[in-house]
Amino acid sequence: MEKIRIVFMGTPDFSVPVLEGLIENYEVVGVVTQPDKEVGRKKELTFSPVKKVALEHHIPVLQPLKIRLDYDAILALEPSLIVTCAYGQIIPKALLDYPKYHCVNVHASLLPKLRGGAPIHHAIIDGYKETGVTIMYMAEQMDAGNIIVQEKTSITEEDTVGTLHDRLSIMGRNLLLATLPSIVNETALSIPQDESEVTFGYNIKREEEWVTFDQSNRVVFNHIRGLNPHPGAYALLDGAVVKLYDVSQTSHPASGTPGQIVAVAPEGIEVATQDGTLLIHTVQFAGKKKMTVKDYLNGSNKEALLHKIFNQE
Numbered sequence: 629m630e631k632i633r634i635v636f637m638g639t640p641d642f643s644v645p646v647l648e649g650l651i652e653n654y655e656v657v658g659v660v661t662q663p664d665k666e667v668g669r670k671k672e673l674t675f676s677p678v679k680k681v682a683l684e685h686h687i688p689v690l691q692p693l694k695i696r697l698d699y700d701a702i703l704a705l706e707p708s709l710i711v712t713c714a715y716g717q718i719i720p721k722a723l724l725d726y727p728k729y730h731c732v733n734v735h736a737s738l739l740p741k742l743r744g745g746a747p748i749h750h751a752i753i754d755g756y757k758e759t760g761v762t763i764m765y766m767a768e769q770m771d772a773g774n775i776i777v778q779e780k781t782s783i784t785e786e787d788t789v790g791t792l793h794d795r796l797s798i799m800g801r802n803l804l805l806a807t808l809p810s811i812v813n814e815t816a817l818s819i820p821q822d823e824s825e826v827t828f829g830y831n832i833k834r835e836e837e838w839v840t841f842d843q844s845n846r847v848v849f850n851h852i853r854g855l856n857p858h859p860g861a862y863a864l865l866d867g868a869v870v871k872l873y874d875v876s877q878t879s880h881p882a883s884g885t886p887g888q889i890v891a892v893a894p895e896g897i898e899v900a901t902q903d904g905t906l907l908i909h910t911v912q913f914a915g916k917k918k919m920t921v922k923d924y925l926n927g928s929n930k931e932a933l934l935h936k937i938f939n940q941e
Contacts, residue, residue, distance in 0.1 A: 750829030
């Protein structure tokens with residue numbers, strides 16, 4: 629049986645289970661990931677999660693700054709298959725055309741829905757009832773290649789971008805491993821995407837992290853949990869800039885003006901929206917750690933929380 633030489637291309641945590649699954653079952657001859665980044669106030673040089681795994685398994689790591697201009701070292705690995713998953717750069721045609729078994733991508737949406745770099749965030753923010761993973765052949769255009777196979781999952785009321793991220797990551801690994809034999813045997817499906825059904829889930833911009841409450845309960849609810857835990861949603865509540873995390877809907881009717889805090893209790897801060905109220909359970913104030921509202925009320929921050937920040941008795 630022919631030995632498959634796989635080059636894996638990926639960067640964030642989402643890609644790690646996919647890479648680990650490949651390492652356990654195939655020969656991964658190289659890993660391509662984004663360049664190391666300076667992180668935090670001390671600007672410590674930090675490896676991507678994918679690079680950490682590759683180094684642990686003594687797999688060569690390549691980190692081109694611009695892969696469209698710097699790919700000869702990848703070709704030198706002589707891959708017979710390239711697998712990408714949340715790599716972060718557009719793959720040049722010279723790489724797409726090289727491997728015998730093509731280039732395949734693991735994408736965290738049901739393409740052609742939510743092409744782009746943040747499909748998991750947008751699936752929740754945009755109110756999708758379901759999403760999933762797609763294994764696809766890669767094309768020059770972003771996430772536009774032919775579909776090989778897909779798997780669906782429902783988006784529940786309890787889901788955040790964090791829970792959905794973890795679920796889709798494992799689904800992507802399992803679906804890829806189940807599909808690779810047909811890709812190598814060249815019996816895999818190759819279904820063109822319906823361009824009339826395309827939507828996009830581009831990377832979240834800083835201004836999209838701000839939440840305004842003069843919208844429906846459902847829209848605000850989806851917005852906050854679609855940014856939880858990363859990057860987190862910001863809001864202005866009673867004059868204080870607050871980062872919001874865990875949130876739930878109440879059955880209470882609209883009370884007060886949108887964005888007004890109508891109650892503070894251990895179970896959460898109740899905030900008015902256009903047509904109801906939401907309970908914010910976990911918050912982070914400027915210069916403070918992320919904490920539950922219950923911990924704030926139980927701790928030494930109680931007076932500051934109720935009087936200084938919220939101007940409440």
